[in-house]
Amino acid sequence: MQITTAPPRDLLTDVQVRDVVAGNIVVDVGADLLDADGTLLEDVSADVVPAGQIVYGAYRTIHRTCQVQLARELSWGTVRLRPWMDLTAGGVTVRTFLGVFLLDTPVRQVDESSDPVWQIDGYDLLAALDSPVGATYQVAAGTGLQTAVEAAVAAAGVVAPVVLTEVGDAPATAEGLTWALRDGVTWLRVVNDLLDQAGYRSLRADEAGRFRSQPYRPPTARPVEWVYDATDDDTTVVPDAAVEQDLFDVPNRWVFWVDDPERGEPTAGSTLYEVVNQSDGVTSIDQRGRIISAVHATEAADFASLVAAGDAQVERDRQSSASATVTVGPNPLHGHFDIVRLTWPAAGVAGRWQVVGWTLPLDGSDMTLELRKVDA
Amino acid sequence: MPDVAAVTFEQGWFQLADDLTAAIQVDLSELSEEAGRSPEVRTYSGGRRRTVSRPDDRRALQLSATVVEREGVDQLRAWASAATLLLFREPRGRVVIGVLQNFEVVEYAGADEGFASISLMFETTTDTVAV
Numbered sequence: 001m002q003i004t005t006a007p008p009r010d011l012l013t014d015v016q017v018r019d020v021v022a023g024n025i026v027v028d029v030g031a032d033l034l035d036a037d038g039t040l041l042e043d044v045s046a047d048v049v050p051a052g053q054i055v056y057g058a059y060r061t062i063h064r065t066c067q068v069q070l071a072r073e074l075s076w077g078t079v080r081l082r083p084w085m086d087l088t089a090g091g092v093t094v095r096t097f098l099g100v101f102l103l104d105t106p107v108r109q110v111d112e113s114s115d116p117v118w119q120i121d122g123y124d125l126l127a128a129l130d131s132p133v134g135a136t137y138q139v140a141a142g143t144g145l146q147t148a149v150e151a152a153v154a155a156a157g158v159v160a161p162v163v164l165t166e167v168g169d170a171p172a173t174a175e176g177l178t179w180a181l182r183d184g185v186t187w188l189r190v191v192n193d194l195l196d197q198a199g200y201r202s203l204r205a206d207e208a209g210r211f212r213s214q215p216y217r218p219p220t221a222r223p224v225e226w227v228y229d230a231t232d233d234d235t236t237v238v239p240d241a242a243v244e245q246d247l248f249d250v251p252n253r254w255v256f257w258v259d260d261p262e263r264g265e266p267t268a269g270s271t272l273y274e275v276v277n278q279s280d281g282v283t284s285i286d287q288r289g290r291i292i293s294a295v296h297a298t299e300a301a302d303f304a305s306l307v308a309a310g311d312a313q314v315e316r317d318r319q320s321s322a323s324a325t326v327t328v329g330p331n332p333l334h335g336h337f338d339i340v341r342l343t344w345p346a347a348g349v350a351g352r353w354q355v356v357g358w359t360l361p362l363d364g365s366d367m368t369l370e371l372r373k374v375d376a
Numbered sequence: 377m378p379d380v381a382a383v384t385f386e387q388g389w390f391q392l393a394d395d396l397t398a399a400i401q402v403d404l405s406e407l408s409e410e411a412g413r414s415p416e417v418r419t420y421s422g423g424r425r426r427t428v429s430r431p432d433d434r435r436a437l438q439l440s441a442t443v444v445e446r447e448g449v450d451q452l453r454a455w456a457s458a459a460t461l462l463l464f465r466e467p468r469g470r471v472v473i474g475v476l477q478n479f480e481v482v483e484y485a486g487a488d489e490g491f492a493s494i495s496l497m498f499e500t501t502t503d504t505v506a507v
Contacts, residue, residue: 024427050430091393091473230421237421364428
């Protein structure tokens with residue numbers, strides 16, 4: 001979730017922002033044009049057609065994409081577009097950036113009765129890293145995580161801030177890492193390997209065009225960022241949803257091991273980590289009456305990283321057992337892996353959910369959220 | 377004695393949206409409303425209803441009025457030039473939030489009818505609220 005009082009909303013309070021999102025709103029959209037360094041060039045809002053959408057998927061390679069319509073031609077290959085949405089209620093306007101996008105060559109829609117409109121597909125800045133390294137790439141032993149990630153981003157030719165929270169002096173890799181040319185890796189893979197080894201989330205590009213990551217924390221350990229309560233007087237939950245519970249393939253035993261011949265046979269407490277869910281919840285061994293194992297080979301640098309990566313996988317597997325798609329009023333503050341509380345007695349839905357996808361229409365229509373259950 | 381046309385004035389008041397301590401009263405001779413698209417009313421769980429509108433759904437009030445005091449005309453002119461956010465309370469009791477546009481003034485030679493007549497458009501920036 002975007003921080004409610006972060007710029008450009010830093011003159012508002014958290015309560016004001018939340019009240020506006022739930023209020024009788026006027027929805028406006030526009031866009032800023034940025035150069036390849038992220039510097040503001042021009043406000044092109046007058047040429048933005050209020051149509052299209054922003055789509056986010058937590059498990060997609062490129063998390064955010066946009067479909068935007070512009071009534072002017074741009075230097076499609078060099079500029080970046082930063083769409084925004086304003087919600088106004090009670091004289092208070094909440095502006096929210098919706099991402100910074102690289103633009104694909106658009107389709108020009110020609111209609112003799114009106115001015116031409118370009119239909120544009122845009123991809124967030126992860127797309128700039130999703131290109132082959134094209135050489136063998138190495139990170140020397142002892143290189144700090146921040147330094148290593150910034151170096152990879154710079155080597156990819158991308159100019160954008162890298163914000164890693166809670167990053168200390170610990171090296172990204174104790175023994176050095178090498179990505180061979182023949183493996184055909186991308187810069188994004190290099191960065192995500194570095195982050196994964198350190199127990200960090202995969203890289204994301206935030207709403208303002210910064211690369212971000214933070215140490216992985218399971219959804220159960222993260223606070224609720226937004227509440228959707230269908231019983232509330234100010235609810236924005238649309239009374240229409242699809243809720244699904246799929247337990248068939250959910251493991252209840254996990255084995256993680258380090259795939260490195262130089263470190264010998266996998267050994268518990270060193271290069272082997274096992275998690276067993278004996279009795280917790282409907283997917284446990286006791287409840288299912290059988291063991292369903294999942295085995296994962298990793299390249300973890302040490303046992304702590306192996307445990308962190310293993311626990312993260314366990315959380316992902318367990319939360320994937322229930323999913324829901326709900327429609328709510330436009331809330332452009334949604335971000336990456338948000339935690340929401342959904343209370344909806346009529347649909348038999350309650351508790352904490354992680355947002356793994358959303359679609360925000362730019363015409364002010366209600367948005368959809370794809371949710372995974374957090375609580376077991 | 378010549379016939380005299382009877383004109384019933386209704387009163388309206390302009391106030392600063394963030395300071396309601398003072399108001400400028402005008403005697404309305406004409407008030408019409410140019411409606412844009414009506415805000416969409418959406419229904420959510422439990423029957424909760426709210427309006428969701430686009431900026432071009434905004435409405436505009438076209439009004440002609442008489443202002444008695446020179447100070448009132450000067451203040452309205454200043455608000456119009458600065459696009460100041462105002463409240464307008466109209467005779468039926470509605471309060472509308474918006475800004476003054478197309479402000480025109482004709483000053484009277486005599487003082488009996490007030491200082492000046494004005495015409496303006498008041499473009500609403502949010503929905504109206506009943507009071």
